[in-house]
Amino acid sequence: MSFKQFLAYSASAGSGKTFALSVRYISLLFMGESPGSILAATFTNKAAAEMQQRVVDSLRHLGENEAFLDAIVAETGMSREVLFQKQPEVLKRFLSSTAYIVTLDSFFSMILRSASLELGLEPDFVTKEQPEETLEKHFLDEVDAHGLIPSLVKLAMDIEDKRFRKIFELMQHFYKVDPLLPEQSEVTLSVNKEEEACEILRLEMLKVLQNTDAPDRCLKQFDTKSTKELFGKKLFEKETLGEHSWYKKVANTEIEAVYAALKQRLALWAKAREMIVLHHIFKIYDYYRNAIITNAIHSGVLTFDDLTYFTYRLLKEIPSREFLYFKIDAKFKHILLDEFQDTSTLQYKLLEPLIEEIFAGQGQSDFKSFFYVGDTKQSLYRFRGGVEELFEWVAQTHGIEVEQMDTNYRSSRHVVEQVNLWFEGKMEGYVAQKSKVDAHEGYVEVFDSEEVIEDAVAQAQRLLDLGVNVDDIAFLVSTNKDGQTLQEACAKAGIATLLKTSSSLKNVPKVAALVSMVSYLFSGEKIDAEAMLQNVGKTFAEIDLSWFSVFMSPLQVVDRLIREFGYFDNDRNLLKLLEFASGFSDMPTFLEEFGTSSISVAAHSIHGARIMTIHGSKGLEFEYVILLDKLTRPNSDKAPLIFHYNDELVIDQILYRTQNREHFDENYARIMEERKASALKDRKNVLYVALTRAVEGLIVIKKPEASIFDEIGMVPMSIGRLRQAQPMTSGSVPEPVEGIDSSITISDYGTQEITEHENDEEKDLAAILFGTALHYTLEIMGSFDEKSLQNAMVSVRNRYGQLVGKVGLQEIEKRVRELIEDERFQKLLKNAQIMKEQSLSFEGELKQIDLLLAYEDHMLVIDYKSSKKYFLKHQAQVHHYQKAIESITEKPTEGMLVYLLEQGIETVNLN
Numbered sequence: 001m002s003f004k005q006f007l008a009y010s011a012s013a014g015s016g017k018t019f020a021l022s023v024r025y026i027s028l029l030f031m032g033e034s035p036g037s038i039l040a041a042t043f044t045n046k047a048a049a050e051m052q053q054r055v056v057d058s059l060r061h062l063g064e065n066e067a068f069l070d071a072i073v074a075e076t077g078m079s080r081e082v083l084f085q086k087q088p089e090v091l092k093r094f095l096s097s098t099a100y101i102v103t104l105d106s107f108f109s110m111i112l113r114s115a116s117l118e119l120g121l122e123p124d125f126v127t128k129e130q131p132e133e134t135l136e137k138h139f140l141d142e143v144d145a146h147g148l149i150p151s152l153v154k155l156a157m158d159i160e161d162k163r164f165r166k167i168f169e170l171m172q173h174f175y176k177v178d179p180l181l182p183e184q185s186e187v188t189l190s191v192n193k194e195e196e197a198c199e200i201l202r203l204e205m206l207k208v209l210q211n212t213d214a215p216d217r218c219l220k221q222f223d224t225k226s227t228k229e230l231f232g233k234k235l236f237e238k239e240t241l242g243e244h245s246w247y248k249k250v251a252n253t254e255i256e257a258v259y260a261a262l263k264q265r266l267a268l269w270a271k272a273r274e275m276i277v278l279h280h281i282f283k284i285y286d287y288y289r290n291a292i293i294t295n296a297i298h299s300g301v302l303t304f305d306d307l308t309y310f311t312y313r314l315l316k317e318i319p320s321r322e323f324l325y326f327k328i329d330a331k332f333k334h335i336l337l338d339e340f341q342d343t344s345t346l347q348y349k350l351l352e353p354l355i356e357e358i359f360a361g362q363g364q365s366d367f368k369s370f371f372y373v374g375d376t377k378q379s380l381y382r383f384r385g386g387v388e389e390l391f392e393w394v395a396q397t398h399g400i401e402v403e404q405m406d407t408n409y410r411s412s413r414h415v416v417e418q419v420n421l422w423f424e425g426k427m428e429g430y431v432a433q434k435s436k437v438d439a440h441e442g443y444v445e446v447f448d449s450e451e452v453i454e455d456a457v458a459q460a461q462r463l464l465d466l467g468v469n470v471d472d473i474a475f476l477v478s479t480n481k482d483g484q485t486l487q488e489a490c491a492k493a494g495i496a497t498l499l500k501t502s503s504s505l506k507n508v509p510k511v512a513a514l515v516s517m518v519s520y521l522f523s524g525e526k527i528d529a530e531a532m533l534q535n536v537g538k539t540f541a542e543i544d545l546s547w548f549s550v551f552m553s554p555l556q557v558v559d560r561l562i563r564e565f566g567y568f569d570n571d572r573n574l575l576k577l578l579e580f581a582s583g584f585s586d587m588p589t590f591l592e593e594f595g596t597s598s599i600s601v602a603a604h605s606i607h608g609a610r611i612m613t614i615h616g617s618k619g620l621e622f623e624y625v626i627l628l629d630k631l632t633r634p635n636s637d638k639a640p641l642i643f644h645y646n647d648e649l650v651i652d653q654i655l656y657r658t659q660n661r662e663h664f665d666e667n668y669a670r671i672m673e674e675r676k677a678s679a680l681k682d683r684k685n686v687l688y689v690a691l692t693r694a695v696e697g698l699i700v701i702k703k704p705e706a707s708i709f710d711e712i713g714m715v716p717m718s719i720g721r722l723r724q725a726q727p728m729t730s731g732s733v734p735e736p737v738e739g740i741d742s743s744i745t746i747s748d749y750g751t752q753e754i755t756e757h758e759n760d761e762e763k764d765l766a767a768i769l770f771g772t773a774l775h776y777t778l779e780i781m782g783s784f785d786e787k788s789l790q791n792a793m794v795s796v797r798n799r800y801g802q803l804v805g806k807v808g809l810q811e812i813e814k815r816v817r818e819l820i821e822d823e824r825f826q827k828l829l830k831n832a833q834i835m836k837e838q839s840l841s842f843e844g845e846l847k848q849i850d851l852l853l854a855y856e857d858h859m860l861v862i863d864y865k866s867s868k869k870y871f872l873k874h875q876a877q878v879h880h881y882q883k884a885i886e887s888i889t890e891k892p893t894e895g896m897l898v899y900l901l902e903q904g905i906e907t908v909n910l911n
């Protein structure tokens, strides 16, 4: 058994850190630990959902992923046989208990909810970002109520950037790190006094210079109107005045003494300004914090910063850890943390009591563990308080072994080698990665381009022409705005794309139109009905909405609209909407929550090349990456305050940025240098993340000048070959099947009570659900045998049981069993390479083939159907698939429709 109780992996991109985390999680389950005792925290909701899914999938299909199984064998020291034996029980235990696979934010929100009343906060708060205007207004009202607007204006003058926005940003930053802020120090210097002292020394300097007959230009340097102007003089960058060429001849001990005294005084003047500015900021900040907290408590809406702030206070004020555990009804014995390099100090401080608890038990018989993984080369969130130094600090504090991993399991050989070439020697501590043994050759190309967008689109087109599935392409950009520009260009070129926002249900036009119609019914604003009417090609005069009553539940209304307008059309996103609606009992809450929701669209229900910011792509991987240079110039660092963290990782100094201050103040100069170095490191980290996302191919579109890639000396190059793509298995689109006779209804959503209005559309909906579930069963079966069917039925029951009901499930099982027992079907499988749910792009369209059988000399495309109602349509569809496969594989391709009907299996050859 290789399980190490206390361990950290500090390893490069693609080396399997997240993989190791999942392995460890499952290993703990096999070792008998209960899911409720393991806290696994990831960085994004998406990562948490994926990990949860991965745990379930891996437990269900334990034998299918050799690498995973081997890793669990090594970790637990159990044989494969023992693991298989334990599998059903472990899966059952996992499915029947609460698992804490969460983001840190959602975990904190859970803690806070459990005891928020201690802070006067109702536990039903919601967490979402607030519009800045709302926060600004609360802040200004509070400042105004205390008659402090003049102080605010004064502060704006002091920080030299006179916009209110800047102050607001400062306040936000203070709040973000509130618990880490140092005590406000006393104002011990006076700006006026320092100015007077500087003035005396300046005049003295003029006098001593005149005494030595210094030339006019030397005197002129000290002929200034204000201390600020004098402070800005470049000549102060020298240690002594004599080092400056103009003064070489005139400098003497007297002059140097005045020069040194003046420099010292100017440093004090800057310090005095810093003190006074900080004093004002802290004063105003008290009101800001007050306004924000009061607003959060009253509205019950918490931003993520509020969440951290309140949780911190809670943990400070809560009587004991035992009390906390009692409140959340869990006691964690094992903690696993992903992407640790981006954990902020504050987040760590919130977790610290739980981690300490684990170490406190060390040496006792209790089995406890702590594991974290990260890569400081991928640290991107310094601006949000992410402190990469935390990685080492935690290891040292607790004596945790830090292990390296040097094999890249993600990328093709050329991608790995090229990344090594780009970063070796240019990134501190970079250790070249090895390729995995069976790595593809892959492809990397860097273009110089004046037309970044146009060339990126052209490269995507090139990939598509080679048969690459559009879903396997990702464009990585620097900003959201670059992403939007690119999306418009892709749309013009006819390339489907998905921006992050398009993966949110509320942005799916069809869903948005439907919800808008609900809004019309509720509020009577005619404009809200327009989108849906347009979608269904009707006018107000042609529709009957008399059935509507304000007493109907949101679910009933959405469901009725779908039926009334024949709107379903195989759309699984509408199922998601129904599911969401079932959680609300009143219309206003439903409408409001939908408006701010971020429900992800049904998997694979939308297709296109992803467009993502580099930040958003962290932790993800894509077959082909097209990476674009930044379209606009990088912003220069202008933050008025600089926060310095000490070795204990709390803020020990806040510096007020003043131009040229580095010439007067060594401490300031050092911190600014550190900051510059960190900024450079951050920029390289961003490049590193971007260049390590590709699995097979990487194309970089680089500007010939002022490129973000200049930092690593990137030049145009090309290595490897782009091949004609084989059909990829990039997930699945179980195609809903139309029309079967069945008594199944969709009456099982939450609180729905509308079973009695059965009509044709309802039957269609039921049939679609049935078809979807049937396809899903066939898709997830490891092979076509009884054992795989039994395994598959467990997931089908979990996923579709509620929707298709018991009878539906039995019918699915019966029909699939008939298929696997069908001799004709089994004969087809013999000597064939079996590929399920093949996605491919052909003639600009996406295809999803249920089953593709590859024989030595020909191919066979099989499409499953659960009803013969649309035979001609089915036939045309399969013909189309045949054509696509034939053109890609250049092999004769046959087609077959396999009907899984109530009365038995029927097949139709299409040649």
Ligand SMILES: Nc1ncnc2c1ncn2[C@@H]1O[C@H](COP(=O)(O)OP(=O)(O)OP(=O)(O)O)[C@@H](O)[C@H]1O
Pocket (backbone or CB within 6 Å): 011, 012, 013, 014, 015, 016, 017, 018, 019, 020, 067, 068, 071, 375, 378, 409, 410, 618, 619, 620, 621, 692
């Ligand atoms: N030991 C392994 N054997 C086979 N495949 C692996 C192994 N470890 C990881 N992989 C696969 O390699 C890919 C990259 O792994 P993973 O995402 O865990 O890397 P990572 O270190 O977390 O990357 P990043 O730092 O970019 O987030 C995934 O597709 C994963 O399934």
